[in-house]
Amino acid sequence: MSLANALKKAGRFLLAGLPTTAKKTYLALILIFMYAPIIILIVFSFNASKSRANWGGFTLSWYVELAKDPTILKALYNTLTIAALSSAIAVVIGTTAAVGIDAMRGFMKKAALAITNIPVINPDIVTGVSLMVLFIYVLKFIPGLKLGYFTLLLSHVAFNTSYVILSVMPRLRRMDPNLYEAALDLGASPAQGFLKVILPEIAPGVFTGAMLAFTMSLDDFVVSFFTTGSGVSNLSILIYSMARRGVNPKINALSAIMFMAVLILLYLVNLSDSSKAKKAREMGIRNS
């Protein structure tokens, strides 16, 4: 059997029997499941009534009020910067840690993995309260420092790192362990070996980890609530605290804007990627 044939066959192995339409339908159904609630919350951002149960007519006034509300905008800013910074830091710490843990064996590895899992296992409330106690204790020795943005960031990194490690580990396990050693044999330094051999191999896992970390950080309420200080709130703290009196539709308006921004961004990235892919394919045809 020729190599080219084998490769073609390998490419086709996945769901060879299933028709494309079935796959498409399934994906579409799941996407509807994921997006139906989002659409509803966006629809309610145009509802003149404050209540979810009443349609009071179409309005844009929540958007206007949103622009005038410095509290929400400040919280949005905190949320986004914390999510971006904490996931970036968590990716660096988590990826290197995963590589290190993967090289361990026996008890060390078990212990390291168990520690990694603790922030995932622990109820948020336990993580939040214990971190708060820790921060307050440590901050006693550092005059002038209080709970606030920095402690919020640290606590987000603390739980995000675990999610990064959990995403990278499967990728590492599937990687040929000899690749890295071979690179070292061939004269690469450990740093080069990591950057040029391991990292490209585990890149999808790192990327997934970064995305998960970002997502977890955006949506965290309990840990944030306990580890932040006066004057620093994020969106989820703001939204949960509205619960007693009803969430203001301004928040729906904000969510709608965020959602559209993400979709547009995705579309643009997709556009540039597919045009590049097209170019690459044309190049390939010309070369062969």
Next chain:
Amino acid sequence: MLQRVTFTSHKINFGICTERILKLILGTQEQQTQLRNSFARNACERKDAFSLAITQKGGACRIALRESVCLRGKMKKISSRFCVLIVSCLLLLATGCSAGGAKENLELNVYNWGEYIDLSILDTFSEETGITVNYDTYANNEDMYAKLKSGGSSYDIAIPSDYMIERMIREDMLLPLNLENIPNFKNIDQRFKSLDYDPGSAYSIPYMWGTLGILYNTAMVTDPVDSWNILWDEKYSGQIFMYDSLRDSIGVALKKNGYSLNTKNLDELEIAKQDLIKQMPLVRAYVGDTVRDSMIGNEGAMALVYSGDASYCIGENPDLAYTVPKEGSNIWFDAAVIPKGATNIQAAEKFLDFLCRPDICLKNVEYIEYSTVNSETFKMVSEEMRNDPAFWPTDEIYDRCEVFVDLAELSNAYVEAWTEILATD
């Protein structure tokens, strides 16, 4: 000997390589060294070359080729995007910090329930006094208590409820007020001064108040609603919303039996618990804030709600009505306090005084729609609001109601009773 050769990449031209690879595996020592070196150069020096890793394991030989050109390119793209993101975030952060650090002495940290103030009055306060207000919010008394108790953050103003104020006084978490610095305190209705949770109004200035009662849908409930017993009526099975709060739900069961809702008698508590377990099959759900939308949307016939929420719901759905049952109920207060650890007490007192000003209080009442504690403000609200029994209960109703008292050492018994109720299948 060579049993199987596996290629993991198909993007490179195998023709050239295979010969060299075979030489590497089968060739002489010298040939192998030579080739290894050339591969090493490829791997580490020439940036556009692929790295080739070869290891020999047992009898089989596994060759892994990794075309790093394309992957490295991808990584670069991702990482450069990421760098831009991080740098811009850091810049934003830096500007945010420098903007925030300016007027440190003129700051007031206020901690309040979410959506529990007309935010525009904060601007008014800043304009009049030059004090910047840092405004944070919490979802319930217990969250706020945990934050303040920890001592990690300092707030100059907080607005807890009655029983929580009592507890905080007992635990020495509040600063006594100097009422001379709060002249507008005179506007507070005489009835709301010096209540049981804070004798002599030494620590707290009332903010809002209300009752706990039954909100019912007149289109679904034909019987007269005047007693807590109707919440145990099997006719309305599956149409009753209870409140997911142990004090309120147990309090209702106690009141139904004619006991105090602050009872310290464990037998009375046991009876209330059994009553609530009996009621469980009739209850559609124990809900929190979602009760408002559920009642507005005709999801249930009856619900346990606070008066302020009732006013709002009736405004959205005219079929709804609110009543405080004849056995009596809970009457609650939220009041502003200065927690220990406050750094700006002068500003805090100014703020408390500001909150008691009739015009400011009116703005808050109109935004929040809860009952006001301010007798001057009461004169200013609309006729319609004044006649709303949910907004302003009659004296007769008022006298039948009790304020929650902090349970102190008995709170565990209440919590266990509530846990047992909810853990029942």
Next chain:
Amino acid sequence: MAGKDSVLARKRMAIPFLAWAFIFIVVPIALVVYYSLCIEVDGVMVFSLANYARAFEPIYLKVLWRSVRLALASTAACIIVGYPVAYIMASKEYAQKNLLLFLFLVPMWMNFLLRTYSWLTILENNGLINTFLAFIGLPKMSLLYNSQAVILGMVYNFLPFMILPIHTSLSKMDKSLIEAAEDLGADSRQVFLRLVLPLSMPGVISGITMVFLPAVTTFIISDLLGGAQFMLIGNLIEQQFLKVSNWNFGAAVSVILMILIIASVGIFSIVDKDSDEGALF
């Protein structure tokens, strides 16, 4: 020996994390364990096992069992729903469309509470589904405030955490193995069961971790969609920490939960013969 050196070099990379983990994971956990082993007598912490004794009372065991049951059900549902998604996404026609994967994550960027409120709008007696059923002449169904609603809420909220790791391990799977299997006469069903599935197990296990663990400890989903009639271990811990301020008992419950999970994960790794020692996830 180059091999040993390289392993050592790689192990060293874990040092920053281990230092970090010591401060931000081990120390806080030590605090939690400390609290769990104490009771407060007249404002002084005294060593006691009373919290643990109390946690084994039948009422709390019932709550624990119910949480585990619901979390297992929703994890299973996540695998059943999520595996095919990851599988399709890893197939050839979607392999180039990594951005599609994003679409499964973006909903998670909207606030959790708002999304759960939306589910109320969908599932209520007068909600979207029932309005639709009434429109086509079918009887209304009670969809809210039962255990199914809680499971639905969990699946909705945790599904991406199942899809992503499975996809990560399925994508760029060593396709030569499949080719080899086919050469040896395996049909596509065998290829899937004997090859693809075992090879994607690390991803599945990662997914189980990321779904099951938060599902056990969630409390807002059961409050909102279950109508608080399904008290879960998360509700209990939250109640003890906040409503009662009994950190000691709350800490004891969470320590027991942690031990249970770590132990069951350990058993899982013994059962999972394919994995090398210690490769729990």
